[in-house]
Amino acid sequence: MTDKIRSDNRKEELPRVAFFCMEYGLANELPIYAxxxxxxxxxxxxxxxxxxxxxxxxxxxxxxxxTTQLINEEGRPYDLYPSYDYEYLEETGITIELNIxxxxxxxxxxxxxxxxxxxxxxxxxxxxxxxxxxxxEKLYCTDPRTRIAQEMILGIGGIKxxxxxxxxxxxxxxxxxxxxxxxxxxxxxxxxxDGKSFEExxxxxxxxxxxxxxxxxxxxNEVHDFGLLDEMGVFEDLEHKDIxxxxxxxxxMTAAGLRLANVTxxxxxxxxxxxxxxxxxxxxxxxxxxxxxxxxxxxxQNNEIRRAFxxxxxxxxxxxxxxxxxxxxxEKKTGSRLKMDSIIIGFARRAAPYKRSELIFQDTEKIDxxxxxxxxxxxxxxxxxxxxxxxxxxxxxxxxxxxxxxxNVVFIExxxxxxxxxxxxxxxxxxxxxxxxxxxxxxxxxxxxLNGVLNLxxxxxxxxxxxxxxxxxxxxxxxxxxxxxxxxxxxxxxKALYKALYEEVIPTYxxxxxxxxxxxxxxxDMATWKFSTQRMIKEYYDRMYTVDLNTQKEEAPVV
Numbered sequence: 093m094t095d096k097i098r099s100d101n102r103k104e105e106l107p108r109v110a111f112f113c114m115e116y117g118l119a120n121e122l123p124i125y126a127x128x129x130x131x132x133x134x135x136x137x138x139x140x141x142x143x144x145x146x147x148x149x150x151x152x153x154x155x156x157x158x159t160t161q162l163i164n165e166e167g168r169p170y171d172l173y174p175s176y177d178y179e180y181l182e183e184t185g186i187t188i189e190l191n192i193x194x195x196x197x198x199x200x201x202x203x204x205x206x207x208x209x210x211x212x213x214x215x216x217x218x219x220x221x222x223x224x225x226x227x228x229e230k231l232y233c234t235d236p237r238t239r240i241a242q243e244m245i246l247g248i249g250g251i252k253x254x255x256x257x258x259x260x261x262x263x264x265x266x267x268x269x270x271x272x273x274x275x276x277x278x279x280x281x282x283x284x285x286d287g288k289s290f291e292e293x294x295x296x297x298x299x300x301x302x303x304x305x306x307x308x309x310x311x312x313n314e315v316h317d318f319g320l321l322d323e324m325g326v327f328e329d330l331e332h333k334d335i336x337x338x339x340x341x342x343x344x345m346t347a348a349g350l351r352l353a354n355v356t357x358x359x360x361x362x363x364x365x366x367x368x369x370x371x372x373x374x375x376x377x378x379x380x381x382x383x384x385x386x387x388x389x390x391x392x393q394n395n396e397i398r399r400a401f402x403x404x405x406x407x408x409x410x411x412x413x414x415x416x417x418x419x420x421x422x423e424k425k426t427g428s429r430l431k432m433d434s435i436i437i438g439f440a441r442r443a444a445p446y447k448r449s450e451l452i453f454q455d456t457e458k459i460d461x462x463x464x465x466x467x468x469x470x471x472x473x474x475x476x477x478x479x480x481x482x483x484x485x486x487x488x489x490x491x492x493x494x495x496x497x498x499x500n501v502v503f504i505e506x507x508x509x510x511x512x513x514x515x516x517x518x519x520x521x522x523x524x525x526x527x528x529x530x531x532x533x534x535x536x537x538x539x540x541x542l543n544g545v546l547n548l549x550x551x552x553x554x555x556x557x558x559x560x561x562x563x564x565x566x567x568x569x570x571x572x573x574x575x576x577x578x579x580x581x582x583x584x585x586x587k588a589l590y591k592a593l594y595e596e597v598i599p600t601y602x603x604x605x606x607x608x609x610x611x612x613x614x615x616x617d618m619a620t621w622k623f624s625t626q627r628m629i630k631e632y633y634d635r636m637y638t639v640d641l642n643t644q645k646e647e648a649p650v651v
Contacts, residue, residue, distance in 0.1 A: 107262035107637045108146040111136065112250050112271035114242075115158075115231055116151050118207040120509045123176060124151065124214070126158040126231055127442050127475075128535055129306055131509070132625075133267055135388035139625040140210040142390070145633070148259070149212035150250035150271075152242065153178055153202055158231040161475045163505045167491035171478040173230060178202060181214070188215075188252040191325045192241050197224045199249050201256075208390075213257075215249045234479045240316060240324045243345075247273030251281070263637045265302045266353070269314055269345030273326060275301055275352040276338075280330060290334045294352075302636045303353035303378065305346055307532050308366050313346040337376075350377040355636050357383040359533035360553045366529045381635060384554055385533040386628035389620065392539040394517045401616045407544050408609055414543070418518025422471065425511075428499040435601045436469045437548070438519035438540070440507060443476035443483040446530040450489055451586060452523065458590045463500045467598065470497075471519065473504040473511050516540040521597060524549035525568065525589065527581055541565070541619035544612030548597060550585060558622055564614035566592050 115130030116122075116137065125131060133149065140147035156173040164170050181202040189198050199215045218225035227241045251274050254261055266272055275297065282293035307313070318341040321327065327335055339348035350356055350371060356378045358364030364382030371377060389398075396410040412432070419430045430436060441447045449472060453459055462468040472490045476483025487503070494503045504511050516522065522540035524531075524547060531553040538554060541547060547565040549555050559565030571588035600608050621627055 106146055106633060108260060109263045109265055109637060110148050110150055110250070110254055110259070110261045111265045111267060112150045112246060112274055113267040114152065114246060114270040115154075116149060116212060117509055118204070118209055118212070122178075122181075122204065122207070123157040123508075124154045124231065125509075129268060131512075132385055132387075132535060134207075134209065135386070135391065135625045136267075136629065137209040137212055138207065138388045138391060139629050141205070141208055143626065143629065145210075145629060147210045149210060150246065150253060151212060151214050152228050152231075152246055153181070153214035153216040153218075154228060154231045155216075155218040155225070156229045159475060159478045161478070161506050163487070163491055163503070166488075167495065168488045169476055169484045169505070178216075184213070186253070186256050188249055188256055190244065190248050190252060191328070192224075192227070192244055193237075193324050195224075197227070197241075197245075198222070199245060201253055213250075213253050215245050215253065217245065232477065234477075236317065236320060237324065239314075240321060240326065243270050244273055244324065244326060247271050247275070248277045250274050251277040255281075262300065263302060264297075264300055265304070265632075265636075266349055267304050268306055269349045272303075272339075272345050272348045272352060275348070276326065276330065276335070280328060283330075290331065298352065299354050301353045302632075303349040303356040304359065304383075305349065305356060305367055306359055308363070308370055308530060313344065316343045316345070318343050347371070347374055347377075350374060350380075353378040356380045357632075357636060360384045360557065362529060362553060362556050363532040366532075383628060383631045383635060384557060384623070385535050385538075386623050386625040387535050387538045387542065388625050389542060392513070392516065393542040397517070397543050397616070401544075401613065406609070407612050407616075408605070411544055411612065414518040415520070416518075418471075418514045421514045421518075422502055422504065425504050426502055428494075428502045430469050430471075430499060430502065431466060434466050434469050434500075435521065435598065436471060436519045437521040437523050438471045438515045438545070439523045440471075440473040440512060440515050440536060441524075443474045443480070443486040445482060445486070446527045447474075448525050448527060448582070448585075449474065449486055450493075451525050451582065452589060453493055454582070454586050455590060458594075462593070462598075463497045466500055468500070468593070470501045471504065471515060472502070473507040473515065475507050512536065512539070516545060517543045519545050520601065521545065522547050522549075524555070525585055526550065526552055528552045538619055538623040541615045541623065544616050546597075546608075546611055546615055548589075548592060554623060558618045559615070560618075562596070562611075564611060564618045566596055568592060 113133040115125040117125035117131035117134040137149050160172040161169050181204050184201045184203050186201040187198050202214045205211045217227045278297040279293040282288045338351050358367040361382045368380050400407050400410050423429050490503045494501045516539040522545050524537050534553040537547045551569040561567040561570040568588045571591050
């Protein structure tokens with residue numbers, strides 16, 4: 093780790109940070125991510141490298157990825173799990189060992205920094221002669237024992253890596269609840285090595301832990317059976333009552349994170365409010381502030397778009413070039429040929445009911461003329477969790493729409509970073525319509541905005557903080573609010589969505605090209621700093637890693 097790294101406005105050394113995350117999206121060729129959480133973690137490490145901040149990442153080397161999800165002849169997703177070869181990653185020569193279910197489990201450690209990222213150390217149990225390869229095979233395995241074992245590898249194993257590397261860490265940042273067993277290991281270390289009580293050890297490590305919670309959705313806030321955690325060896329020699337005081341019984345990983353941390357952040361202003369409301373009855377929790385997510389500009393913003401924007405040049409020509417690249421990419425992937433002169437609206441999300449990917453199809457009288465006349469084209473992509481049959485139903489319905497409307501609706505299977513890049517750079521409009529307040533932040537729309545791809549969205553997550561309706565985006569909430577009861581979100585948003593399409597988006601695209609280009613420029617201007625990971629990491633250091641706790645309590649009362 094680089095010594096004596098200094099910030100641009102302080103003379104003292106910056107805190108050295110170990111960032112724990114279950115997944116990292118650094119590049120398509122390193123498939124150890126499932127979605128937005130991993131892409132954010134990868135962008136964070138790239139930004140730390142850009143600004144020379146003292147950060148390391150701790151993660152897991154997933155041998156079989158999350159899923160390769162394809163579409164069968166009936167239009168239903170199915171999952172494949174090819175094994176990947178990671179021999180090109182640096183072998184550190186370090187092997188750490190931890191106890192899982194009364195067995196010694198060795199973990200090898202690989203390192204990667206070849207994607208212009210801060211060093212990322214990846215734990216691996218899947219190597220020749222290992223009896224425990226099952227633990228690090230599949231990301232987000234739903235079997236409870238396997239999931240607990242994976243989280244022990246990340247948390248407990250992560251602390252052991254730091255010790256083996258002899259790194260002096262000031263801040264342990266748990267990016268979601270998957271990593272909270274690292275907090276238990278830190279407590280255990282201080283009890284064993286320094287003879288401290290649980291309370292004394294907790295009070296010491298609490299000052300060093302920060303926690304980011306990413307979702308108000310139940311499935312993203314894990315709860316484990318208390319007895320199973322004990323059986324798997326999570327507690328080791330810690331007292332059950334102390335563990336129960338942290339996470340409850342059953343054991344909530346999010347509650348434990350909120351209590352272990354010195355400070356917690358939600359990932360947008362609205363999400364911070366939601367977190368404080370959801371957890372308002374939890375005692376002894378850290379203050380919850382809001383630090384909005386961002387994206388790594390160098391990764392996601394096209395160079396020609398950036399150059400034209402910075403020089404004040406015409407944005408339409410580079411945008412058309414990117415649109416043409418997207419059209420060729422779609423044809424290669426699906427066989428469908430989209431039209432250059434017709435508006436393309438993109439939607440790429442995890443297939444989950446609250447994302448409402450099918451909302452736009454709910455009124456056939458409104459959608460049919462636009463699609464059958466070729467006045468509007470839609471591109472969808474996204475994966476369902478392999479065990480989520482409802483999510484797979486959503487994908488199957490999108491494929492039905494593709495088959496109904498021919499080349500004017502396209503679904504691209506097996507969503508990944510490559511597909512995302514083509515879509516957020518080449519579409520004309522980015523559609524986002526989750527049920528409020530379930531979209532904690534959202535970052536795909538930030539990436540689109542950086543490229544002058546205009547957001548058409550409900551106001552949730554990050555969109556409450558930057559885009560202005562009719563200036564840099566179209567905000568569905570601004571369309572019909574005096575006329576429709578917002579308690580029925582689907583009805584309200586469907587009417588508002590079509591009103592926006594028919595009266596604002598489509599007429600502006602076809603009839604007011606100068607106005608469209610002004611909105612593109614305003615979109616890029618709005619997103620360039622405010623929704624970048626460079627701003628985000630600065631806020632992490634200024635507001636989480638280097639601040640007095642009393643300041644945070646004043647800023648963010650727990651409601």
